[in-house]
Amino acid sequence: MHTRITRTGIRTVVTAFAISVLSTAAADEFTRGDLGRWQAEFESVVQQGEKLFHGGLGNANTMSCDQCHPNASNTHPETYPKFQQQLGKVAQQWEMINWCIMNPLESDPLAADDAKMIALQAYINFERRGVAMSPGKH
Amino acid sequence: MKKINRRSFLKQGGAVLAASTLPLSLVEVAFGKNNSQNFTFAYISDSHITHIKDNQFVRNWDRGLIRAVAETNLMDPRPDFVFYGGDIAQLGKKEEIDHGLEILSGLRDKTYYVMGEHDYYLDLGEYWRKQLGPDHYSFDHKGVHFVVLNSILTFDDWMYDKWSSGKERMGQMARLDNPQGSPFMVGKAQRDWLQEDLGKVSEDTPLVVLSHSPLQKIYKGWNFWTDDAEQVQALLKPFDKVTVLYGHVHQIQTNQIGNISFHAAMATAWPWPYPATYSQQASLLPRLTVEMNRADPFFERDATGWQFINMANGDVAANYQLPDNRNRVVAYDSKLGHPVDTQYQATDKRIPPQDNY
Numbered sequence A: 001m002h003t004r005i006t007r008t009g010i011r012t013v014v015t016a017f018a019i020s021v022l023s024t025a026a027a028d029e030f031t032r033g034d035l036g037r038w039q040a041e042f043e044s045v046v047q048q049g050e051k052l053f054h055g056g057l058g059n060a061n062t063m064s065c066d067q068c069h070p071n072a073s074n075t076h077p078e079t080y081p082k083f084q085q086q087l088g089k090v091a092q093q094w095e096m097i098n099w100c101i102m103n104p105l106e107s108d109p110l111a112a113d114d115a116k117m118i119a120l121q122a123y124i125n126f127e128r129r130g131v132a133m134s135p136g137k138h
Numbered sequence B: 001m002k003k004i005n006r007r008s009f010l011k012q013g014g015a016v017l018a019a020s021t022l023p024l025s026l027v028e029v030a031f032g033k034n035n036s037q038n039f040t041f042a043y044i045s046d047s048h049i050t051h052i053k054d055n056q057f058v059r060n061w062d063r064g065l066i067r068a069v070a071e072t073n074l075m076d077p078r079p080d081f082v083f084y085g086g087d088i089a090q091l092g093k094k095e096e097i098d099h100g101l102e103i104l105s106g107l108r109d110k111t112y113y114v115m116g117e118h119d120y121y122l123d124l125g126e127y128w129r130k131q132l133g134p135d136h137y138s139f140d141h142k143g144v145h146f147v148v149l150n151s152i153l154t155f156d157d158w159m160y161d162k163w164s165s166g167k168e169r170m171g172q173m174a175r176l177d178n179p180q181g182s183p184f185m186v187g188k189a190q191r192d193w194l195q196e197d198l199g200k201v202s203e204d205t206p207l208v209v210l211s212h213s214p215l216q217k218i219y220k221g222w223n224f225w226t227d228d229a230e231q232v233q234a235l236l237k238p239f240d241k242v243t244v245l246y247g248h249v250h251q252i253q254t255n256q257i258g259n260i261s262f263h264a265a266m267a268t269a270w271p272w273p274y275p276a277t278y279s280q281q282a283s284l285l286p287r288l289t290v291e292m293n294r295a296d297p298f299f300e301r302d303a304t305g306w307q308f309i310n311m312a313n314g315d316v317a318a319n320y321q322l323p324d325n326r327n328r329v330v331a332y333d334s335k336l337g338h339p340v341d342t343q344y345q346a347t348d349k350r351i352p353p354q355d356n357y
Helices: A015-021 A032-056 A093-102 A115-126 B002-012 B059-073 B094-104 B126-132 B156-161 B166-174 B188-199 B229-236
Strands: A082-084 A089-091 B039-044 B051-053 B082-084 B111-113 B137-141 B144-148 B207-211 B242-246 B254-257 B260-264 B306-312 B315-321 B328-333 B338-341
Touching: A032 A115, A093 A115, B039 B059, B051 B094, B059 B094, B059 B306, B094 B126, B111 B144, B144 B188, B188 B229, B207 B229, B242 B315, B254 B338, B260 B315, B260 B338
Parallel strands: B039 B082, B082 B111, B144 B207, B207 B242, B242 B260
Antiparallel strands: A082 A089, B039 B306, B137 B144, B254 B260, B306 B315, B315 B328, B328 B338
């Protein structure tokens, strides 16, 4: 039984725990199936974000994020956190998203950990995939 | 305003035959064998008036158009006419077209219009044409031949068969980055009309062609594109001097293809990013373009504006009037044979918001 969990050298795992996970993969291994599921989870949140970004926020004035940011362009997520002179401090991307929600969209801000905020960021970052991180850049 | 107009107006003039006793508004500038005159016209575009409900409209877009109309009315010398570059409405609704025209009714000068896709795809332009007349036409002014085209048509099956309602079709076309969108085109019927129209015009007559979409190919994914652009360009090729002025892209673009100069108009509503800012696709921004500034996106008129066009000897100088950014002049340089930004063309003359985020 121990041989199944020795790849990372954790030999002190409580036997009872080891038994409990024997029927699936070992605790420190993952399968192609796992990778596929995780990717699917991510992609479904990207898709939610894509819908929210294109008119799915339900704000009364009907304006949507993509009207100014087609394909989430010109959101430059790779530059956050950065000093935002209009806010007078180093700000995170979600704070800027809330600025857009409150001003052009004339709606109420989202909590930083709101599922909608996370989905918006998933979509915005996915559309900018592959671009080098440049925190602080203007 | 007055000073800027006067200076650029005089700068563009060839031989200025102004009697010093005349007030500036009566200055006439004579040139050319056909005894044409220099003149100026205003160019307002892309207001995207958006109806929310009842008597409510998106305030920001109203304000942009109201400001452009007010500033145009302050021009001195007066523009000979005003040109509106399309997309009065956001979703083609009667309320939006009516409200936009109500604001535009404040203009003191004759106004010409071109059809934008946001005016068209709800009812295939029916209400727009009812209010404003034909969507393609030509006219002559002081020795220049003007042609207006409806360049935002698309394939018949997309237009007529794909969607359950005009509202759904309009919603699809209103989304710029829509993977289910369809490319713009002038189409054969209008190209045939254009060929016939141009057949009556001598090749040394300066031509100005006005369309909503660029009659050139920049980025198909956002329809910064007209599918039959090359065929339209071929019809314009015999003429000595051709300028295409277009809206749609909400940003400064400058190009020269053969004998044709291209200038894009700023929107009064909101700016669009340059296509290169979408890192997942390649695009073809013309090399001559000096990008517009994005100085402060927190200011709601940032990177919006309107423009007036000075015409001297048939050459176009686009004067961009930018509320939150320094005004720009992109003028035809006859020595170089293409338009140049009179201040910022050299890369070492550019200022930070033209290069950074």
